[in-house]
Amino acid sequence: MMTLIKTILCAFTLIALVHLSNAQKADSTVKEIPAPKSFITQHQGTFNGKAVRYKAVGKETHLKNEKNEPIGALWSVSYLQEGVTDYSKRPVTFIFNGGPGSASVWLHMGFLGPKIVKIASNADTDDGGAPYPLVDNQQCLLDKTDLVFVDPIGTGYSIPVGSGSGKDFWGLTEDASSIAQFIRIWITDNKRWNSPKYIFGESFGTTRAAAVTNALEGGGQHVSMNGLVLISQAIDYQGNTSMHDNLISYLTYLPTMAATAWYHKKAGQGKSLEDFVQECRVFTTDEYAPALLKGSMLTTEAQNSMADKLVYFTGLPKEYVLRSDLRVLVPRFQKKLMEEEGLTVGRLDSRFKSREADLVAEWPTLGDASDYQIDAAYTAALNNYFASVLNVEMDRPYITSNEEVAINWRWRDAPEGSYWEPVFVNVARPLAESMRRNKDLKVLVACGYYDLITPFFDAEYTFARNGIPKEMVQLSYYEGGHMMYNHQPDFDQLIKDIRLFFGN
Numbered sequence: 433m434m435t436l437i438k439t440i441l442c443a444f445t446l447i448a449l450v451h452l453s454n455a456q457k458a459d460s461t462v463k464e465i466p467a468p469k470s471f472i473t474q475h476q477g478t479f480n481g482k483a484v485r486y487k488a489v490g491k492e493t494h495l496k497n498e499k500n501e502p503i504g505a506l507w508s509v510s511y512l513q514e515g516v517t518d519y520s521k522r523p524v525t526f527i528f529n530g531g532p533g534s535a536s537v538w539l540h541m542g543f544l545g546p547k548i549v550k551i552a553s554n555a556d557t558d559d560g561g562a563p564y565p566l567v568d569n570q571q572c573l574l575d576k577t578d579l580v581f582v583d584p585i586g587t588g589y590s591i592p593v594g595s596g597s598g599k600d601f602w603g604l605t606e607d608a609s610s611i612a613q614f615i616r617i618w619i620t621d622n623k624r625w626n627s628p629k630y631i632f633g634e635s636f637g638t639t640r641a642a643a644v645t646n647a648l649e650g651g652g653q654h655v656s657m658n659g660l661v662l663i664s665q666a667i668d669y670q671g672n673t674s675m676h677d678n679l680i681s682y683l684t685y686l687p688t689m690a691a692t693a694w695y696h697k698k699a700g701q702g703k704s705l706e707d708f709v710q711e712c713r714v715f716t717t718d719e720y721a722p723a724l725l726k727g728s729m730l731t732t733e734a735q736n737s738m739a740d741k742l743v744y745f746t747g748l749p750k751e752y753v754l755r756s757d758l759r760v761l762v763p764r765f766q767k768k769l770m771e772e773e774g775l776t777v778g779r780l781d782s783r784f785k786s787r788e789a790d791l792v793a794e795w796p797t798l799g800d801a802s803d804y805q806i807d808a809a810y811t812a813a814l815n816n817y818f819a820s821v822l823n824v825e826m827d828r829p830y831i832t833s834n835e836e837v838a839i840n841w842r843w844r845d846a847p848e849g850s851y852w853e854p855v856f857v858n859v860a861r862p863l864a865e866s867m868r869r870n871k872d873l874k875v876l877v878a879c880g881y882y883d884l885i886t887p888f889f890d891a892e893y894t895f896a897r898n899g900i901p902k903e904m905v906q907l908s909y910y911e912g913g914h915m916m917y918n919h920q921p922d923f924d925q926l927i928k929d930i931r932l933f934f935g936n
Contacts, residue, residue, distance in 0.1 A: 465494075465502050465593045465594045466505075466593075468491065468492035468493060468494055468505060469491070469492050469826065470489065470490070470491040470492070471489070471490040471491070471822060471823055471824045471825070472487055472488070472489050472490075473487065473488050473821070473822055473823055474486075474487050474514075475487070475488060475546065477546050477568060477570075477572070477574065478570060479546070479569075479570060479571070479572045479573070479574045479575040480570070480571065480573075480575045480576070480931070481575075482575040484513055484574050484575055485513070485514040485515060486511050486512055486513050486514055486546075486574055487511075487512050487514060488509060488510070488511055488546075488821075488822050489509070489510040489511075489512065490507070490508075490509045490818070490822050490824045491507070491508060491509075491510070492505040492506065492507055492589070492590075493505070493506045493508065493614055493617055493618070494506075494593070495585070495596075495601075495610055495613055495614060495617075496613075497595075497596070497600070501594055501595060502593055502594050502596070503592060503593060503594055503595060503596025503597075503600050504585045504590065504591070504592050504593060504596050504600065504601060504610065505589075505590060505591055505592075505593050506582070506583065506584070506585060506590045506610070506614050507583045507588045507589035507590045508580055508581060508582050508583065508614070508618070509540070509580075509581045509822070510578065510579070510580045510581075510618075510622075511545075511546060511574055511578060511579045511580075512578045512622075513574060513578060519623065519624055519626060519627045520626045520627060520628075522577070522578060522627055522628075523576070523577040523578070523627060523628040523629065523630060523658070523934065524577060524578040524579075524580060524619070524622075524624050524627050524628075524629055524630070525573070525577045525578065525579055525580065525629075525630040525631070525632055526580045526582055526611075526615055526618075526629070526630070526631050526632070527539050527540070527544060527579060527580065527581050527582065527631075527632040527633075528581070528582045528583070528584065528611070528632075528633055528634075528637045528640060528641075529633075529634050529635065529636075529637050530633070530634055530635030530636030530637040530638070530639070530640070530666070531587070531635075531636050531833065531834075531837060531838060532584075532602065532607070532636055532837050532838050532841045533586060533587060533833055533834040533835060533836070533837030533838040533841075534587060534635075534636070534637075534832070534833050534834075535583045535587040535588035535830070535831060535832050535833070536581040536582055536583050536587075536588065537588070537810050537811070537814045537830075537832045538634065538810060538915060539581070539632065539634055539663075540581045540814065541810050541813050541814045541817070542810065542915060542917055542918065543915075543917040543923065543926075544569075544572065544573060544579060544581075544632065545569060545572065545579075545581070546568070546569055546572045546574060547566055547567065547568060547569060547817055547821065548566070548567060548569045548813075549564050549565065549566055549567075549809050549810060549812075549813035549814075550564075550565045550567055551564075551806050551809050551918060553918065553919050553920040553921075554783075554919075555778075555781060555783035555784045555785075555913075555918075555919070560808075561808070562808075562812050563812075564808075564809040564812055564813050566813050566816065566817060571923070571924070571927045573927075573930065573931070573934075576931060576934050577630065577934065580618060582611065582614065584601065584607060584610065584611060584640075585598070585600075585601040585602075585610060586598060586601065586602060586831070586834050586836065586837040587831055587832075587833075587834055587837065588830055588831060588832075589826050589828060589830055589831075591828070598836070598837070598840055599840070599842070602837050602840050602841050602842060603841060603842030603843070603844070604639075604643060604841075604842065604843055604844070604845050604857065605643070605647075605845055606842065607640060607643070608640065608643035608644045608646070608647040609647055611640060611644045611647075612644050612647040612648045612651070612655075615629075615644070615648065615655065616648075616651075616653050616655060619655070625655075628658040629655070629656075629657050629658055630657065630658055630659045630660070630661065630934075631644065631645065631657055631659075631660050631661070632660075632661045632663070633660070633661070633662055633663070634663040634664055634914075634915070635663075635664050635666055635885070635886060635914065636666055637663075638660075638662040638663070638664070638665040638666050638667060639666050639667065639857065639859055641660050641662060642660075642667060642859040642860070642862060642863040642866075643859050643862065645657050645660065645862075645863065645866045645873070646859070646862040646863070646865070646866050649866065649869065656870045656872070656873070657866075657870070657873055658872050658873070658874075659872070659873065659874045659875065659876070659933065659934075660873070660874075660875045660876070661875075661876045661878070661930060661933065662875060662876065662877045662878065663878045663915075663916075663926075664878070664879070664880060664883055664885065664886045664914045664915075664916075665877050665879070665886060665890075665891050665894070666886050667858070667859055667860045667863065667894050667895075667898075668856065668857075668858040668859075668860045668890075668893075668894045668898070669856040669857040669858065670856040670858070671683075671684040671887070671889075671890030671893050671894060672684065672885065672886045672887060672890050673856065674761050674762035674763070675761070676759075676761070679724045679725070680893070682720075682724060682759050682760075683716050683717075683720060683721055683724070683889070683893075684887050684889045684890035684893055685762055685884070685887050685889075685890075686712060686716050686720060686742075686745065686746075686889070687709050687712045687713055687716060687887065687888065687889040688782070688881065688882070688883060688884055688887040688888060688889065689745070689746045689760070689762075689765055689884075690708060690709060690712040690745040690746065691705060691708070691709050691782075691881040691882060692765075692769065692777060692782040692882055692884065693745065693746050693747035693769060694708050694709075695782070695783060695882060696747075696769060696770060696777070698746075698747025698769060698770075699744065699745055699746060699747040700745075705881065705911065709881065711745075712745050713889065713892075715741060715745065716889070719738070719741065720738070720741075720742075723738045723758065724758070724759070735754065735758065736754075738758055739753045739754050739758060742758060742760075746760065746765070746769075747769060748760065748765070748768055748769065749768075752768060762779070762884050763779075763794070763795040763796060764794060764795070765777075765884075766778070766779060766782075766795075766796050766884070767793065767794065767795065767796060770785065771791070774787055774788075774791055775787055776788050776796050777884075778800055778884070778913070779796070779800045779884045779885055780800055780883070780884070780885055780913050780914040780915065781880070781882050781883065781884075781912060781913025781914055781915065781918070782882040782883075782884050782913060783882050783912070783913060783919075784913075806918065807832070807833075810832065811832050814830065814832070815830060818830070843857055845857075858898075860894055860895075860897070860898035860900065861898050861899060863875075863898075863900065864898050864899040864900040864901070865899070867900065867901055867904050868899070868901060873904065874904050874905075874906070874933070875895075875904060875905045875906070876906050876908065876929065876930065876933045877891050877895065877905060877906065877907045877908070878908050878910065878916065878926055878929070879891050879907060879908065879909050879910065880909075880910050880911075880912045880913045880914055880915075880916040880922070881909060881910065881911055881912070882911070882912060882913040883912075883913045883914045883916075884913075885914050886914065888909060891907060892907065895907065906929075906933065908925075908926070908929050910922035910925060910926060
């Protein structure tokens with residue numbers, strides 16, 4: 433009997449130990465969720481000639497899943513005017529960049545923040561090494577609106593937490609849902625449901641802006657925007673994807689190629705930029721488009737005539753244009769335009785130039801000159817600003833660009849398990865529907881003449897279609913690139929245009 437009792441006790445002990453071991457293993461896999469961090473500082477500045485007292489709030493906000501469990505800690509920096517008594521007359525503007533995988537550092541430290549970094553306005557000098565000039569932005573919009581800079585999960589200080597992972601956020605619809613959730617949380621916490629609300633997006637951030645605007649109309653908590661500012665729009669990707677057999681892209685990029693050739697004195701000399709670009713617009717729609725549709729059905733005479741006209745607008749050698757079958761991809765244009773000088777032009781901003789070691793490569797080999805010639809200044813300025821002015825102390829680095837996000841991005845906009853055939857991303861139709869449901873949803877589209885990523889002619893093509901009410905859209909043009917505010921005259925003009933947009 434004693435032997436049986438000992439056996440039973442040993443069995444119970446063994447079972448208990450197994451359960452304890454399993455519990456310990458389970459506990460070890462649970463991610464601890466720290467409390468959200470917040471850093472608040474008080475400031476005063478003069479913006480547009482008006483003295484403004486404001487507080488800066490650098491803060492984590494927990495995003496939650498359907499079970500109300502935190503799955504993401506989203507970092508934002510809010511600039512809020514002090515002493516406001518009637519929030520219905522004080523707008524708030526939510527701001528983000530693109531990527532996917534880009535933090536809001538570019539708009540924050542380059543254009544809209546109360547302090548910004550200055551780089552060479554004429555695109556003629558690399559940013560080099562530190563120190564970089566951090567200056568007061570006296571044109572900051574804080575006299576007009578509160579500002580909220582948003583870093584989507586995977587960028588800046590924003591990370592998944594708990595059971596959350598990248599797949600919960602890294603997708604077209606997932607991203608829009610998470611940012612819409614953040615906006616609802618923010619306006620609730622700050623008692624701003626009745627404030628006018630705007631969104632600023634740049635590049636993919638314009639895709640996000642349209643998708644978020646649409647997402648905010650659902651979820652049982654309808655939020656209507658008063659306006660969108662789209663800088664270097666990417667609403668319909670067909671027109672900004674330079675690839676073989678995408679005929680639309682050859683059309684949408686050609687006027688930017690002409691502007692670039694004009695800038696580098698390869699074409700259009702003796703004419704103003706605007707006149708030369710307009711001439712190219714007419715050629716593109718009236719002659720180039722029909723020629724592309726005919727393809728190999730063009731006669732030899734017609735091919736030669738078309739090649740001569742493309743040479744006139746692009747400055748490229750006729751032999752090269754003919755060998756390209758009248759279709760020049762953007763990376764090839766970057767290399768070929770200034771080949772004789774041994775230079776490659778930038779993609780984000782074709783005013784920039786680089787001298788690469790491989791002079792016969794088909795594509796740029798160093799990367800984008802208009803990117804690597806400025807990014808060190810932006811990164812250093814933001815980290816210095818956070819540490820010395822906003823007193824931010826985080827336990828992880830601020831990620832300005834995260835390639836992992838882009839690699840793992842889910843572009844599919846249909847639910848899993850349903851049929852979906854890959855197509856060019858297009859949020860223009862949902863934007864049009866939002867604009868038709870909301871009479872106050874006006875849109876300002878800022879286009880850079882030298883933007884070889886999201887060409888200005890694509891903006892015209894996109895906003896002329898898709899059911900978008902044209903009377904609610906304003907297109908503005910600037911002699912810069914994708915980040916036209918890096919060109920000081922464009923910085924000044926864009927700020928003026930935005931102030932007028934808010935005033936209206």
